[in-house]
Amino acid sequence: MQNLWNDSDAAHYAGELNLRVYTSRLLGRNPDLVLHGGGNTSVKIREHNLFGVEEELLYVKGSGWNLETIEAAGFAPVRMAHVLKLAQLPALSDVQMARELRVALTNPAAPDPSVEAILHALLPYKFVDHTHADAIVTLTNTTDGEARIRDVYGERVVVIPYVMPGFKLAKACAELFPKHATPQTVGMVLLNHGLFTFGETAKESYDRMIDLVTEAEAYLKQKGAWRIAVAAERAELRHPPELAALRQEVSRVAGFPVLLSAHADEQTLSFVHHTRVNEISQQGPATPDHVIRTKRLPLVGRDVQAYAAAYREYFERYAAWFTPALTMLDPAPRVILDEEFGLIAVGRTAAEAAIAEEIYRHTIDIILRAEALGGWRALGEAELFEVEYWDLEQAKLKRGGAPKMFAGEVALVTGAASGIGKACAESLLARGAAVVGLDVNPAITEVFKRADFHGLACDVSDAAQIGRALSQTVQRYGGLDMLILNAGIFPASRRIAELDDEEWTRTFRINTDANLTLLREAHALLKLAPRGGRVAVIASKNVPAPGPGAAAYSASKAALTQLARVAALEWGADNIRVNILHPDAVFDTGLWTDEILQARAAHYKLTVEEYKTKNILRAEVKSRDVAELAAELCGPLFAKTTGAQIPVDGGNDRVI
Numbered sequence: 001m002q003n004l005w006n007d008s009d010a011a012h013y014a015g016e017l018n019l020r021v022y023t024s025r026l027l028g029r030n031p032d033l034v035l036h037g038g039g040n041t042s043v044k045i046r047e048h049n050l051f052g053v054e055e056e057l058l059y060v061k062g063s064g065w066n067l068e069t070i071e072a073a074g075f076a077p078v079r080m081a082h083v084l085k086l087a088q089l090p091a092l093s094d095v096q097m098a099r100e101l102r103v104a105l106t107n108p109a110a111p112d113p114s115v116e117a118i119l120h121a122l123l124p125y126k127f128v129d130h131t132h133a134d135a136i137v138t139l140t141n142t143t144d145g146e147a148r149i150r151d152v153y154g155e156r157v158v159v160i161p162y163v164m165p166g167f168k169l170a171k172a173c174a175e176l177f178p179k180h181a182t183p184q185t186v187g188m189v190l191l192n193h194g195l196f197t198f199g200e201t202a203k204e205s206y207d208r209m210i211d212l213v214t215e216a217e218a219y220l221k222q223k224g225a226w227r228i229a230v231a232a233e234r235a236e237l238r239h240p241p242e243l244a245a246l247r248q249e250v251s252r253v254a255g256f257p258v259l260l261s262a263h264a265d266e267q268t269l270s271f272v273h274h275t276r277v278n279e280i281s282q283q284g285p286a287t288p289d290h291v292i293r294t295k296r297l298p299l300v301g302r303d304v305q306a307y308a309a310a311y312r313e314y315f316e317r318y319a320a321w322f323t324p325a326l327t328m329l330d331p332a333p334r335v336i337l338d339e340e341f342g343l344i345a346v347g348r349t350a351a352e353a354a355i356a357e358e359i360y361r362h363t364i365d366i367i368l369r370a371e372a373l374g375g376w377r378a379l380g381e382a383e384l385f386e387v388e389y390w391d392l393e394q395a396k397l398k399r400g401g402a403p404k405m406f407a408g409e410v411a412l413v414t415g416a417a418s419g420i421g422k423a424c425a426e427s428l429l430a431r432g433a434a435v436v437g438l439d440v441n442p443a444i445t446e447v448f449k450r451a452d453f454h455g456l457a458c459d460v461s462d463a464a465q466i467g468r469a470l471s472q473t474v475q476r477y478g479g480l481d482m483l484i485l486n487a488g489i490f491p492a493s494r495r496i497a498e499l500d501d502e503e504w505t506r507t508f509r510i511n512t513d514a515n516l517t518l519l520r521e522a523h524a525l526l527k528l529a530p531r532g533g534r535v536a537v538i539a540s541k542n543v544p545a546p547g548p549g550a551a552a553y554s555a556s557k558a559a560l561t562q563l564a565r566v567a568a569l570e571w572g573a574d575n576i577r578v579n580i581l582h583p584d585a586v587f588d589t590g591l592w593t594d595e596i597l598q599a600r601a602a603h604y605k606l607t608v609e610e611y612k613t614k615n616i617l618r619a620e621v622k623s624r625d626v627a628e629l630a631a632e633l634c635g636p637l638f639a640k641t642t643g644a645q646i647p648v649d650g651g652n653d654r655v656i
Contacts, residue, residue: 001032001033001135001213001217003207004026004029005023005026017043017045017059018072019043020075021070021071023203024041024061024067024129027039027209028067028069032135032213032362033132033133033134033209033213034067034131034132035289035355036066038289039067039129039194040114040116040120040130041060041061041127041128042117042121043058043059044056044057044058044059045059049106055080056081057077057106058077060075060117061076062076062111062112062114063111063112063115064111064112075110076107077106077107078101078106078117078121082103083118086100086118087118087174093167094166101113101117115166116165116166119169122170122173122177123177125198125200125205126198126200128196128198128205129206129208129209130194130195131213132287133194133195133209134286134366135216136194136195136216137287138216138220138365138369139216140190141192141370141376142375143377144374146161148373152219155182155185157186157187157189158176158189159189159191160177160188160189162192164288164386165288165289186212187212192287192288192379193287194289197209197212220369220373223373224372225370228369228372230266230267230270239340240524240525241524241528242340243260243262243474243475244474244480244524245528246304247259247478247479248528248530249304250346251332251408253304253307257408257409257531258332258478259348259434260344260346260478261344261345261346261347261477261478262342262344262475262476263342263343265342267361268337268342268343268361268364271337271364271368272343273339274368280371281300282298283376283378284296284380284384285363285378296385297333298333298334298335298336298337299333299336300336302336304333307331307332312328314381315328315385317381318386333346334346334347334352334356343361344478345357348403348407349407350434350451350452351451354451403432404431405635405636406431406481406634406635407432407433408530409481409482409531410435410436410478410479410481411425411434411436411481411482411484411634412436412483413435413437414438414439414460414484414518415486416439416447417437417439417441417443418439418589419588420583421437421486421487423623423626424486424538424627424631425437427624427630428484429452429453435453435454436455436472436473436476437455438456438460439487440458440487441457442457444456444457454477456469460487460514461510467521470522474525479525479528479529480529481529482529482534482535482634483518483519483522483533483534484538485538487514488538489507489511489553491553495549499551503552504551507552508555511559512556512559515560515563523576526571527571527575532576533575533577534578534579534634535576535579536579536581536630536634537564537578538626538630539580539581540583541584541652541655542557542558543645544654544655545655561645564579564643565578565580565643572642577642578643579638579643579645581646582645582647582648583621583649584621584647584652585612585614586622586623586626587622588622589623597611597612615649616652617650620650621649629648633646
């Protein structure tokens with residue numbers, strides 16, 4: 001494992017807390033050490049309080065912060081004296097512990113201290129680092145894991161048997177660490193959990209972490225358990241409706257829409273075709289941290305109902321052992337292993353699915369390496385249940401609040417690189433949807449840099465490109481719930497007597513024919529949408545009130561409107577709603593340059609601002625106005641509306 005410490009970089013971090021930030025980020029940059037907010041670090045610092053009294057504070061990573069991007073504000077300052085008193089209590093629930101740790105904060109605006117804050121305080125070292133290093137977890141999750149750890153490290157690490165994270169773990173370490181620590185001790189291994197290192201400087205603690213993990217990796221290499229050969233080839237997704245149907249079933253079991261992200265590559269296909277995948281995948285996650293993020297076990301195959309039944313049985317088996325106030329999490333899987341689709345990650349958001357995917361990719365490597373060492377052994381069912389239904393996690397769920405309107409749903413927007421299409425994507429993203437944006441402009445791939453947006457360069461007049469775009473939509477997010485038909489062209493003003501066949505045909509090909517293809521190809525996916533499919537068509541004021549010189553545009557948009565009306569009639573039985581918007585004079589799009597605006601305003605003997613508000617309400621219509629209504633048309637407010645035509649034009653006397 002590469003040591004990333006750099007003296008020149010470190011020189012920019014003045015003071016112990018800032019050096020704590022620096023080495024925490026170094027740890028967070030390596031996914032073989034830390035995944036998605038896992039792990040924690042701390043430093044003990046003496047400071048004077050408001051009354052001039054010196055006191056020792058533990059700056060420990062705060063809840064919700066990621067080590068890779070953490071800042072000084074991400075460390076929660078707690079009074080050591082209070083924390084050490086907590087450690088002396090004979091018993092303390094983790095909810096009480098979390099409350100008391102907040103009481104010990106010197107800054108009420110600080111984040112919640114890590115659940116392992118007491119453990120950090122008890123270790124008699126200035127800097128403490130904790131990771132879930134893959135190599136360490138691999139060794140501990142074997143049939144003779146403790147013996148292997150002792151074989152690698154001898155007395156240089158203290159070995160702690162698995163204990164539930166939180167107060168119980170802190171008490172166990174408080175008892176066992178002093179008994180077994182020696183002058184040679186540089187670390188502590190928590191079986192089935194991870195590694196702690198410590199030192200008097202940030203560099204010393206970080207160096208020890210890298211050195212110990214490097215030794216574990218070298219051991220695995222020596223035993224032929226590091227590079228795991230793969231024998232499967234990457235596969236292309238051939239049956240989008242099948243994956244969309246699976247998503248519909250998972251959503252039904254979960255009780256709310258979810259996203260599915262399918263990954264059929266060498267690593268995942270090799271694992272799902274492993275001769276013992278049904279055994280080795282069902283023993284549990286690599287660490288307690290992974291239980292919380294990916295649920296208990298993956299589903300092998302597509303029998304979601306059987307998985308849910310087994311999950312309910314698992315809940316009933318252990319619930320009586322714990323608090324009677326326990327509430328059951330939804331019984332839907334978060335990871336699915338499928339022979340055709342490979343690894344399918346499930347989440348209410350794209351970020352959740354991405355976390356599940358990355359964690360399980362690391363889990364695959366850990367399982368296969370442990371198998372190469374003689375056998376994979378994870379936590380037992382009771383321990384898994386205790387973590388999954390941890391009272392702290394239950395409390396977080398209660399505080400989580402209501403999800404966004406379109407959480408777990410997928411929208412596809414055409415013409416999304418600019419103007420109304422881009423605004424539609426923004427409105428849908430703001431409501432929690434995952435969005436696929438299509439545009440002939442290659443810049444579409446860079447419009448939004450986020451996990452819940454996927455931009456695809458696509459000529460919607462090419463049926464083959466539309467097919468590929470829909471397949472990629474399903475592969476990335478699992479299905480399609482909303483379709484926003486926005487892409488179109490507005491040819492130059494031309495009277496009918498001057499209109500040639502080529503321009504007429506091209507306008508229809510993009511404004512009408514392309515949308516027919518999209519509707520036809522998307523229908524099978526929309527009918528599988530967990531909450532029913534929705535289509536919003538961006539037509540034009542020119543449909544009810546055409547103007548001279550716009551025959552091709554007006555006729556093509558009128559044909560599109562008729563097509564949408566027929567779709568509304570035909571698709572109602574499939575629980576698909578189709579509605580139409582007729583915007584007018586939306587000037588913040590690529591169609592309107594400053595020169596064109598000035599010329600049109602001069603034609604009417606108006607200023608540009610007067611021309612922009614040349615409607616009954618004297619209101620300027622912007623892309624966002626159209627986008628917000630398009631998004632709302634897909635929401636619950638219009639759940640009983642289909643086939644509607646709604647003007648977004650500030651009021652037009654010819655339309656009214």
